[in-house]
Each structure stands twice: as structure tokens, then as C-alpha cells.
Amino acid sequence: xxxxxxxxxxxxxxxxxxxxxxxxxxxxxxxxxxxxxxxxxxxxxxxxxxxxxxxxxxxxxxxxxxxxxxxxxxxxxxxxxxxxxxxxxxxxxxxxxxxxxxxxxxxxxxxxxxxxxxxxxxxxxxxxxxxxxxxxxxxxxxxxxxxxxxxxxxxxxxxxxxxxxxxxxxxxxxxxxxxxxxxxxxxxxxxxxxxxxxxxxxxxxxxxxxxxxxxxxxxxxxxxxxxxxxxxxxxxxxxxxxxxxxxxxxxxxxxxxxxxxxxxxxxxxxxxxxxxxxxxxxxxxxxxxxxxxxxxxxxxxxxxxxxxxxxxxxxxxxxxxxxxxxxxxxxxxxxxxxxxxxxxxxxxxxxxxxxxxxxxxxxxxxxxxxxxxxxxxxxxxxxxxxxxxxxxxxxxxxxxxxxxxxxxxxxxxxxxxxxxxxxxxxxxxxxxxxxxxxxxxxxxxxxxxxxxxxxxxxxxxxxxxxxxxxxxxxxxxxxxxxxxxxxxx
Ligand code: UD1
Ligand code: MG
Numbered sequence: 001x002x003x004x005x006x007x008x009x010x011x012x013x014x015x016x017x018x019x020x021x022x023x024x025x026x027x028x029x030x031x032x033x034x035x036x037x038x039x040x041x042x043x044x045x046x047x048x049x050x051x052x053x054x055x056x057x058x059x060x061x062x063x064x065x066x067x068x069x070x071x072x073x074x075x076x077x078x079x080x081x082x083x084x085x086x087x088x089x090x091x092x093x094x095x096x097x098x099x100x101x102x103x104x105x106x107x108x109x110x111x112x113x114x115x116x117x118x119x120x121x122x123x124x125x126x127x128x129x130x131x132x133x134x135x136x137x138x139x140x141x142x143x144x145x146x147x148x149x150x151x152x153x154x155x156x157x158x159x160x161x162x163x164x165x166x167x168x169x170x171x172x173x174x175x176x177x178x179x180x181x182x183x184x185x186x187x188x189x190x191x192x193x194x195x196x197x198x199x200x201x202x203x204x205x206x207x208x209x210x211x212x213x214x215x216x217x218x219x220x221x222x223x224x225x226x227x228x229x230x231x232x233x234x235x236x237x238x239x240x241x242x243x244x245x246x247x248x249x250x251x252x253x254x255x256x257x258x259x260x261x262x263x264x265x266x267x268x269x270x271x272x273x274x275x276x277x278x279x280x281x282x283x284x285x286x287x288x289x290x291x292x293x294x295x296x297x298x299x300x301x302x303x304x305x306x307x308x309x310x311x312x313x314x315x316x317x318x319x320x321x322x323x324x325x326x327x328x329x330x331x332x333x334x335x336x337x338x339x340x341x342x343x344x345x346x347x348x349x350x351x352x353x354x355x356x357x358x359x360x361x362x363x364x365x366x367x368x369x370x371x372x373x374x375x376x377x378x379x380x381x382x383x384x385x386x387x388x389x390x391x392x393x394x395x396x397x398x399x400x401x402x403x404x405x406x407x408x409x410x411x412x413x414x415x416x417x418x419x420x421x422x423x424x425x426x427x428x429x430x431x432x433x434x435x436x437x438x439x440x441x442x443x444x445x446x447x448x449x450x451x452x453x454x455x456x457x458x459x460x461x462x463x464x465x466x467x468x469x470x471x472x473x474x475x476x477x478x479x480x481x482x483x484x485x486x487x488x489x
Contacts, residue, residue: 035127036148037208038078039119042066042134043086043106048259054088056134057095058263060270062294062312065137065257067096073132074100075141076148082119083134111226112202113218116211125209127153131229133202135257138266143248144203151205156236156243158183159203161254169199170230172245180243183230187223198245200230201254210241278305286325300336324358332363335371349381352388370405387430399423400442404430410454412437429464 046055056066066083073081085092086106093103104118116131123129128151130144143159151157158180160172170183171193183200184193206214214232222228236243248254252269255262268289274297275288283299285291290307297311300319308326315329318336323329325342334340334351341358348365351357356374366383369375373386376393384401392398392409400417402425403409413434415426424442428434432446435454446452447464455471462468 034148034153036076036078036130036205037080037082037123037127038073038076038130038132039082039084039104039116039123040066040069040073040132040134041084041112041115042092043084043109043115044135045087045109046135046258049263050260054092055257057088057092058257060137060263060267061274061292064095065263066092066134068137069132069134069139070096070098070101072139072141072144073130076130076144078130079127080123082122084115084118111220111224112229113215113227113231116229117215117218117227120212120215123208125212127208128205129208129211130205131203133256136202136254137257138255138270139203139253140248140250143246143253147203147205147246150244150246151207154207154241156204156206156210156233156241158233158243158245159201159248159254160198160245161201161247161251162197163199163251164197166194166197166199170202171196172198172200174198179237180233180245181237182234183228185222185224185228185230201248202229202256203254204229206232206236207241210236210239214239295330306342318353327358401426401428401440403428404432404448406430407432407434409434410436410438414439416441435469 042056044055049055049058051058057064060068080102081100082102082104084104084106086109089105102122104122106115106118128148130148132139147157147159163169168186170185171189172180173182173184173193173196175181186194211232214235217235218227218231220227233243255266257263257266271292272288274293275285275291278299279285279288281299282301284304286305287307291305292310295311295313295315298316300317300321302320303317304322306323306325309323310328313331315331316333317323318334320337321334322339324340327340327342327344330347332346332349332351335353335355337353338351338355338357344358344361346363349363349367351369352371352373354372355369358377360377361375362380364380364382367381368385370386370388372389374391374393375381378395379392380397382399384398384403386398386403387405389405390403390407394411396409396411396413397415398409399415400423401415407428407430413436416439417423417426426440426442427445429446429448431449433451435452435456437454438452438456438458440458444458445461447462449465450462451467452458452462453467453469453471456468457470458468
């Protein structure tokens with residue numbers, strides 16, 4: 001069993017998928033024994049972000065923080081998923097709306113208890129309600145699963161953590177028998193209570209019907225004039241309801257984000273977790289601190305990734321693939337044993353086995369490379385298919401082209417695919433040799449086995465097995481002399 005150290009990725013047979021079930025067990029609840037509803041508080045403005053983007057839409061690994069929380073939530077199979085929104089609500093809804101989400105507006109932010117009150121009309125009295133936060137993005141599904149199990153149908157389960165520096169947090173107050181009796185917010189706390197290092201993460205799970213009752217009795221006569229969700233703990237204790245404390249495996253699971261510095265910190269933690277999962281799966285990372293996966297990276301065996309690479313969307317690397325330093329790969333599939341040299345940029349491309357690419361190669365959408373294709377430095381390929389064993393090693397543009405097998409495209413060759421209004425295709429058949437500095441003015445076809453002489457501007461089809469050349473015939477003038485500079489008078 002792999003260690004529980006991740007933020008929503010899966011490693012099975014060297015596969016890593018951020019959309020799949022997390023490590024450390026299968027966090028799927030038994031839906032028949034526990035009815036469970038989730039509410040995610042996401043109304044905070046996040047002033048300290050200094051951004052037009054609402055706080056919960058700020059990204060971790062390219063996905064909104066709230067989206068991470070939704071993903072963890074969905075693995076629990078809740079009966080209802082209610083997001084409490086406020087600031088930038090339209091933007092949040094537009095970004096993340098889905099059929100399984102019900103939205104509840106909290107127009108004025110009157111406290112965490114008030115926020116949950118807004119969700120209650122959308123939730124039933126059956127089973128439990130799990131309260132999560134849109135700005136606590138790295139919470140693991142397994143931790144939530146354990147919390148929900150601890151609550152069952154009749155208890156309150158509270159996620160707490162012991163901090164070296166508990167400043168700013170609500171403190172967990174326990175009695176002589178170590179039973180939780182209340183939560184006291186820092187601003188309302190005495191010196192003795194402030195000395196307590198066990199703090200409230202904010203995440204809790206409570207029986208829905210009881211929670212509804214307690215929320216209805218909340219008052220805001222406290223230091224902040226807010227309706228505190230935390231006050232339901234003392235109410236539960238007064239009603240004789242057991243409150244159990246649970247701790248997450250990792251402190252980073254419960255870290256919240258209020259500013260860009262904290263966002264950057266969680267980004268690195270999340271990336272490190274993903275890197276660790278790759279290492280565990282047998283991928284070689286030259287430096288696990290210098291990789292960014294913003295999507296799904298699926299690796300075969302003996303894959304090697306050098307420093308500074310960014311993977312976006314879905315990227316699949318076959319067995320033995322080597323990626324050089326500082327490559328950016330988005331929605332790319334690479335066949336086994338292909339080597340990619342540093343500084344390549346691939347977007348929406350499929351590359352066959354045993355390819356040799358880069359450095360400085362650019363593959364744009366619609367690129368399909370077969371086996372053993374070589375694409376070298378400063379070569380751009382777009383919407384083109386290149387068949388096996390063909391090469392374009394230096395300074396070329398291959399756009400809207402169909403290229404056969406064993407074709408050699410010389411340095412500086414260009415498919416002139418665009419006439420200023422429309423795009424046209426170039427067809428290059430098998431075994432063609434394209435000389436350097438040629439322009440193929442599309443639509444145009446080069447027949448099998450043809451050779452284009454260097455410098456040719458091809459405006460008509462080139463016949464098979466012939467040399468086609470359009471440059472002016474070379475002449476040499478003997479006895480010619482250079483102009484001589486005239487003396488100024
Ligand atoms: C809250 C807890 C505190 C805990 C801390 C953990 C209360 C009263 N206190 O304090 O015990 O240690 O979280 O970080 O619950 N929110 C809304 N609507 C509101 C108020 C808050 O949606 O009206 C959301 C915020 O966007 C945020 C979360 O709830 O995501 C927590 O709010 P925040 O003001 O940060 O709570 P704290 O005062 O830090
Ligand atoms: Mg507050």
C-alpha cells in the first residue's frame with residue numbers, strides 16, 4: 001500500500017492521475033449505511049489576494065482551489081453538494097457549475113455559522129452534514145472519509161490539529177477526561193485558553209437535523225459580532241451529543257489560503273506530493289522539487305524527466321521516454337523510447353515510438369508523428385502527419401502537410417500553407433528529399449522519391465523520382481572586377 005501522501009493522485013502501475021481516487025485506501029463511502037451531505041463555504045472575498053479573481057478560483061496546479069475541494073468531496077459520494085458563495089458568485093458559478101452542485105448565496109458575510117445556515121434550506125435532515133472550505137484545497141478524501149465514519153449518524157466529528165504556533169485559530173477545549181467541550185475563538189479566549197495548542201481546522205461533520213437546530217440558536221454576542229459555527233460544539237455537548245476529535249495525517253491538508261504567498265506555498269506542497277507519487281511509481285525525476293504537473297501525467301516504466309518541465313492537460317509518456325530540461329508539454333502522447341531534448345514546446349500532439357525531438361522543437365495542434373521521426377532545433381510542425389523515419393532537423397516549418405516515410409526535410413524548408421486568406425495542404429510522398437531553403441507553395445504535391453534542389457520555390461507538383469529545381473542557373477564571370485569607391489571631390 002503506498003503511503004498516504006498526496007492531494008488527489010493515484011499511482012497504479014506507474015500511472016499518476018489527479019482525477020482518480022487518492023492514495024491510501026479507497027475513500028468510497030458505503031452509501032447505504034451513511035447518508036451524507038457536504039457544504040463547502042466559499043463566500044470569502046480574499047481581499048489579501050489583490051486579485052480580480054475570487055479567492056476560491058485561484059488555482060493550485062492549474063485548477064481552482066474550490067475545484068480541488070469538489071473533487072475530494074465527490075469521492076465520498078454525497079447525497080448533496082452545496083456550495084455557499086458570496087463575493088464574485090457569478091464568476092465562481094460560471095467556472096465550476098455542475099449538475100451535482102446546489103448553490104446557496106450568502107450575501108453578507110456574518111460568520112461561518114451564518115454561512116452554513118444559508119446552506120441548510122438546500123439540505124435534508126437525513127444523515128450527516130460535512131462542512132468544508134473552498135480555501136482549504138489540499139484536504140485528502142481519506143481524511144474526510146475517516147471523519148465522516150467517526151461521526152456516523154449520531155456524533156459530531158471535528159478535525160483538529162496541534163500547532164506549534166496556534167495563533168489566530170479557535171482553540172479546542174477539553175475536560176478532565178479529555179472530552180471536547182467547546183471551541184473558543186482566539187479573540188474571545190483567556191490567556192489559559194490561548195496556551196492550548198490543539199486548534200480547530202473548521203472542518204466538521206454533524207448530524208443534519210441536530211445541526212439545523214443548533215444553527216438556529218446561534219448568537220453573535222462575541223468579540224467579532226459574528227455567528228460562529230464553532231459555537232455548535234458547546235451546544236452539542238449540552239445536548240449530550242458526543243463530540244469526537246480526529247486529526248489529519250498531514251498538517252498541509254488543513255492549511256488555508258488567504259494570500260498569494262500561501263497559495264504559492266500550497267502549490268509547492270501539492271507539486272511535491274505529485275512528484276513523490278511519481279518517484280514511488282518508478283519515474284526518475286532529476287529534481288522532484290522542479291516539476292510542475294497541472295493536469296494528469298501518465299508514465300510508463302523507466303521514464304526520465306529532467307528539471308523545469310511543465311505538464312498540462314493530459315500527458316502520456318511511454319516506457320523509456322526521456323524528457324530534457326525545461327520542456328512544456330500540453331495534451332501530448334509520446335511513444336516508448338522517444339527522447340525529447342531540452343526546451344521543447346508541444347501542444348496537442350501525438351508522437352510515435354523511438355522519436356528524436358528537440359532541442360527547441362515546437363509541435364502545435366494536430367501534429368502526428370509516426371515511429372522514429374526526428375524533429376530538430378527550431379522546427380515548427382502544425383496540423384501535419386509525418387510518417388516513419390522522416391526527419392526535419394533544422395529550422396523548418398511544416399504546416400498543413402502530409403509527409404511520407406523516409407523523407408528528409410532540409411534546413412530552412414517551408415510549407416507556404418497560407419495565401420493570406422485560406423490554408424492549403426502540402427503532400428510529400430515517401431522517400432522524398434527536400435533541399436535546404438525551399439518553399440513549397442501549397443497546394444502542392446511532391447511525388448515519391450523526388451528531390452527538390454536547394455533554394456527551390458515549388459509552385460507546381462514535383463514528379464516522382466526526378467530532380468526538381470527552380471533556382472537560377474549558376475554563372476561565373478571571369479575578369480569581372482569589383483566597383484571601386486569614387487574619390488569625393
Ligand atoms: C475559523 C474558525 C476557527 C478556525 C479557523 C480555521 C469560526 C468562528 N472560527 O476562523 O475556529 O480555527 O476558521 O481556519 O468558525 N466564510 C464564509 N462566510 C462567512 C465567514 C467565513 O463563507 O460569513 C468562509 C471563509 O471564506 C473561509 C472560512 O469560512 O473560507 C473561514 O472563515 P474565516 O473568517 O477565515 O474564519 P476564521 O476567523 O479564521
Ligand atoms: Mg473570521
